[in-house]
Amino acid sequence: MSRDNIHAILMPKWGLAMHEGTISDWHAKEGDEIAEGAPLCDIETNKIANEFEAPVGGRLVRVLKPSNSMASVGEVIAVIAAGEVVDNDIEAVIAEHAIADQAGTESEADRLVEVETRFGKMAYVETGPADASNVVLLLHGFGGDHANWDLLMGALPDDLRIIAPDLPGHGKSTREVGDGTAKTMAKAVIALIDTLALGEVHVIAHSFGANVAAAVAASVPKKVASLCVIAPPALGAKVNPTYVEGFVAARRKKDMRPVMEMLFSDRDLVSRSMVNETIAQYRDEDARAAIAEVGNALLAAPSTDLTRDLAFLTGMRSKIIWGDRDAVVSLPEGLAEAAGDRLVVIEGVGHMPHAENPEAVANQVTTLISD
Template sequence: MSQIFTLTMPKWGLSMTEGRVDAWLKEEGQAITKGDEVMDVETDKISSSVEAPFSGILRRQVARQDETLPVGALLGVVVEGEASDAEIDAVIEQFQSSFVPGDAVDEDSGPKPQKIELDGRLIRYFERGEGATPLVLIHGFGGDLNNWLFNHEALAAGRRVIALDLPGHGESAKTLQRGDLDELSGVVLALLDHLDINAAHLVGHSMGGAVALNVARLMPQRLRSLTLIGSAGLGAEINGSYLQGFVDAANRNALKPQLVQLFSNAELVNRQMLDDMLKYKRLEGVDAALRQLAGSVFRDGRQQVDLREVVQAGHVPTLVIWGSDDAIIPAAHADGLAARVEVLPGQGHMVQMEAAEQVNRLILDFIQQH
């Protein structure tokens, strides 16, 4: 029994409409396994690799290097089993004749971020999927819900998944009161209340991990599990010069050396990412919010809150994921934790973006057990 699969331009994040083919990573006639990186694509937000959602032989490269194609466009054909060239030609012809650019990015067809007022301030969140215990994604310092653009959809297969912008970040209100973890955790709990979610799985990255840990400290009964990715709150060390450099950066030349520290592949930091980050940093209230948070949670280049005991107490099942080469928070903070620990070799701080398929699989396997 043979199967002919079409490999198409993925949609990463809400605003992606097209991608440019940088390079094919597999040759025609080469065997590929589900999860293999097949080609590099650059979008206006980020460069990343297209992963094969199926296994087989790459029989046809349809997209050409340097070609810019809309989301959903045909990139290549993969065959499991046997198929003649004529059968492959027919599949390509049928696909191309029926493909309408824009269908995959129709603004009216998909879920959109929403904004609600929680305790007197506007909070943006985005949800997709339904069923099972909801999963909530919490970004880190200076990030927003787009930090999960390679995770949200994959995690939402058969489950409701919600990502939010913390106060001071993204399109949420920029004003902070105390600028501490209790304030940020209170917003997460208020969002759960607003959405009538009694129990949830929390996934937190970096400072978002400390926020998730603090929610577990305050209200363990509301949580089914915790997943902590390159998490703050588990040790004193943090890259203080990165934090200071990020907060102070006012142009591309100052910002780029900071952002490249987040990734194992520095080429992911493209001009658009820098421009987007500078645009955010120039919004009214952002500089004050970042300085307030850094001064409270990471004062003097050290983490001020130790939440290891939340994990060690064992009240909430915990998965810890770290990149071995994390240059922001050392992976050694995972040592000795009473949790399932997965250290991914060669990965940096933004491991949920750079090793998305692996991270998604780990999270799904873990939460299905709880």
């Protein structure tokens, strides 16, 4: 008998580094009819919390993972069926997917690599073919790390070689940050490009990382094929000091959560694991001193200028992306008129467009690279 009307619902994979997720709540119970695309459950990962929509419509005939339980990516969490079904067929579908899941567990996830450069230790993750014709370098913002790009990396084309480093003072890279300025960070990025012999790279950079990327492009323009900046504290914009000061000062989860919530238009996207990992990353004294140095330098940076910064970007292949609900670096007045179609404003997202709407950002980046 055909079981085509029975659908195993699997724990989704949101980004390359996701291995498991926690189902925090179900929006439906066994026996409920649910439409395709309707909210099915809420899932938390160590990077983000989000609503999971039903991939098919039908009756929810089985919930295998109750609220507050964890499941691996690809594991069956529920079963949805159309029409009448019998228990034996449901169990058979579950068993088939369990076997497939076990067979595929060895192929998951990117690997953090640490290399010594002339600047110091630099950690990064890499995906895509080593001989790809286009190399993409992702630079995160203040207080972030390579994992901030996880969802975007999963949305970009498979034929790109993508490298996402931790900037100095962040993640697993060196704690030596010098004066903490974007120009100093740029020296570390250039050292990594040279160590890995990357040649020309397409740079996608977020927030403070965008200032680092601009410094790289100014220093070694022949190494930067194109530049996409996301919510940069440039072009007449300044970073919200409440975010930077709050991040540096936070020592406990209850202090860090409201700071991290500023990053998103939907505060529920900040998961407990995300807050816990951030607190853990800056627990030791060297890490706290390094991030404080970078934060102080960011706040002390000279005022930016719309005309000057835009002239720099228009001199190269570039794109500017902003969220219309950004509470950390607000969209500068006059930029939309001055930048024209070089600027893309994504609706309904905050300071992290690449996390809240990775598909929209990926589309813009893909177009920029292929132009």
